[in-house]
Amino acid sequence: MSGPVSKEDWARARRQSTDAVLEKIERRKALLPYQARTVALLEGTCPVLFIEKSRRIGLTWACASYAVLRAARSREAGGMDFMYISYSQEMTREFIDACAMWARAFSSAAMELEEFLFDDSDKDGERSIQAFRIKFASGFEIVGLSSAPRTLRGKQGVVMIDEAAFVDSLEQLLKAALAFLMWGGQVIVCSTHDGFENHFNEQIQDILAGKSDYQHMKIDFDAALIEGLYERICLVTGKTWTPEAEAEWRASIIRFYGSGADEELFCVPSMSSGAYLSRALIVSRMRKEIPVIRWSPPDGFVDWPSKLREDEVEAFCREKLLPLLEKLDPKLRSCLGQDFGRTSDLSVIHPLQVREDLTLATPFILELRNVPYTSQFQIVRFIRDHLPRFFHAAFDATGNGAALAEMARQEFGAGFVSEIKLSENWYMLNMPKLKAAFEDGQIELPMDDDILNDYRALKMERGIAKVPVGFHNMGADGFDRHGDAAPAGALAVFASEQEMHEYGYRAAPSSTRTAFPNAHDDDDQTGFGLRGRL
The missing domain is CATH 3.30.420.240 (Nucleotidyltransferase; domain 5)
Incomplete structure (x- = not known):
């Protein structure tokens, strides 16, 4: 489904779907299905993952759980530093807070949240940025960094670029991040879209075209709803979930984003009306x-x-x-x-x-x-x-x-x-x-x-x-x-x-055959008959 679906159609579909029944079993699991699939993919053999997503579906929160699991492990078990990059300090603080919550939930040995000044020197002189960090007994840490490519200099581990379409110099940042792969690191790039010609969407198009072998996921607003997003919101806020309430909430969110709903909620890049091929x-x-x-x-x-x-x-x-x-x-x-x-x-x-x-x-x-x-x-x-x-x-x-x-x-x-x-x-x-x-x-x-x-x-x-x-x-x-x-x-x-x-034979001359495939006698192999086909 997508944006134009009416409230009534959405409510009817959700009431009839098996998801409404299965949610009674699934809803108390910590991660919703699409969140769990993301973490499972990252836990597997996935060196680079690009995710195009809707706003506010809890994917960053789910990735925070993976950050804790990865940083809390010993080196022998695959542990490594986890670096989080976004375009705003508020997003970075929110991610580190989520990591602290998961660390407590997992009972991972971790020190208190630290706020520190990260040296961000360049050729123009000394400068510092405010950053956040959680240290684990494993010796590894989760660090929130700025989106400047030089902040990754000399580092190794897992790097996550959140809302990548909105960071400055994404192309250069990706070059710095992908260098992590040489030593077994991992790169996670997730974002809502910010225009068809944005470098984030160019990367998505290259993946879909088979020009790069990175992994790809797409999670839009409706996909998240079908897998329990609004049920989880009701569970957290103490509301009673019904298909009608979900349909009304869905319609209100789409109204809120207005003409931007396609891009913000349904993973459709804007400014997308031009000719596809010059x-x-x-x-x-x-x-x-x-x-x-x-x-x-x-x-x-x-x-x-x-x-x-x-x-x-x-x-x-x-x-x-x-x-x-x-x-x-x-x-x-x-x-x-x-x-x-x-x-x-x-x-x-x-x-x-x-x-x-x-x-x-x-x-x-x-x-x-x-x-x-x-x-x-x-x-x-x-x-x-x-x-x-x-x-x-x-x-x-x-x-x-x-x-x-x-x-x-x-x-x-x-x-x-x-x-x-x-x-x-x-x-x-x-x-x-x-x-x-x-x-x-x-x-x-x-x-x-x-x-x-x-x-x-x-x-x-x-x-x-x-x-x-x-x-x-x-x-x-x-x-x-x-x-x-x-x-x-x-x-x-x-x-x-x-x-x-x-085929293992030469087709008979077409002049010996009629235009109808079932009109051939047994001795005419038709050039496409069953005999000789591998």
Whole structure:
């Protein structure tokens, strides 16, 4: 769920959910489930953890428990110093107070809370900052420091950067903190968002794009509520929890944050309405030698007898596609992505070959307008027939595209096909990978104005890159376009990352087959049959 959910819908969902029942058992545990998962992840093998979170969900309080557990241990048991950094002295004091509470709860041997002046010298002269510290009998300590990168100089242990999006010089601070990893240290970076172009969000996008191997968590306001945040507030304040009371409280918090609720509560970076890919970046990946093939059948084509339709499609494939497919490198693996359209939208098919250096070669892009389902499948199957070392296809299975995706799955095999419902969650996870392919020079596009405009149509909405609902512009052919080439490219990149499957035989010529996957006799292996598939 997200911000727009009404009070009534929230109350109804919470009353019907099992969480309301399970909370009777879980609510007296010290940590809520999302807090416990965070601590468990840090206790495991997680050298760097980035967490995007909602305001005031108690995550810093939970991390304080981990700080005490880590600093109170002996060196042999994995103990080390814990350094906390935030952008304000008040936050630092609050964290150290929480650590003192946990130390008493754990009965950890600790001295009283100390307040001291930390030497923060630099080339401009001597200066000091106020800091806070708890010393443990283990010899380790929890220290609250300023956000200046030099405060980490000469130190080792666990460092937590809280509300990282708001500290000064986050990029430099991270460089200093990540040096801790060389000697077995650990880095925790958590924050609400402060704009899409903030370095904190850039790091999150790199993680989602697979460009860095740091661990990532996302805990928004609704996720925290579902796992017991408001129940815990009621327990602490002595109130009685009901779904209706929670729904009213949730609505009041969203009203309080107003237009900032998406960013402050739901982990959606603000200032996120610009183009996702710059024109210069897209054009830099375009090649004049890559063709765009566009085909619309004659008027009334859908009503032609099936044999005439199949012959017409076969003639088109052999004349326009086969010469291009025959030029493909037989040693390279091949895949494809398709964004489906039937009448108002284009169907765009984007094949790729994976080179030895993992860059992605585009042999052509095919655009189909007003092509019947069975004819689209015949074309997809023809392309698949002639792709060397084919290993995967990703199909837009949203709405009417589900029929074509299912036909491909039935014939190609489930291991060779992904049926993708183009949801916000899918875009959130996969659009950063498409952008990374552009930024790293791993993908190629045709030098074509309509293709350029399709990719330029990608916009950030609620922190997610996608073609906006209702977007359309006029293509060079005088018909509407809806940014269709961009999702096709994202699906093709997704397909290129899937596991390799190969056939042990050569496909039969497509002219011997019909457009329907179930119409083959037993001796025709269809190029995608079950025999020989790994």
